[in-house]
Amino acid sequence: MAEAGVIFVGNKPVSSYVLAAVTQFSSGSKRVVLKARGRAISRAVDAAELVKRFLGGNVSYGNIKIGSEKVGEPGKERTVSTIEIEIVKTA
């Protein structure tokens, strides 16, 4: 994992990401950020909502940012949308 507390949401089942986030909170993290791009954005939102439901009032959303980045080889670049959802421990 490149950065502490960051989970990249890709093509695995949503439950993998929920488990990863819940595990991080259980092991003492105060803050987890779910990052995704392109079609995985919807999955990141699903995962975030499930983490919130699972951990109840103990977490809430911090910053939610959207943006774009370029992917692909030089000359074949295309722009994809990105999302970052910060989940913060409150209790």
Place this chain on the structure above:
Amino acid sequence: MAEAGVIFVGNKPVSSYVLAAVTQFSSGSKRVVLKARGRAISRAVDAAELVKRFLGGNVSYGNIKIGSEKVGEPGKERTVSTIEIEIVKTA
């Protein structure tokens, strides 16, 4: 349209929603909210990013909220994730 300044992002091409948002700003709106649920969430983020690129420094993001709602007939309800992206005119 149910609410002024609200655009529901569904299954049409992204360009439809970009055009709808840009048209609203051109006709004097100070604020447009893109709403989507389920798989259309990624498309709403794409549309928001394109509106921002199209209107340059004249708009910025306001509140970005994610949540869930129940859809479907009673007894067959399921929960879907939702997003609301507020775009605000700054110049």
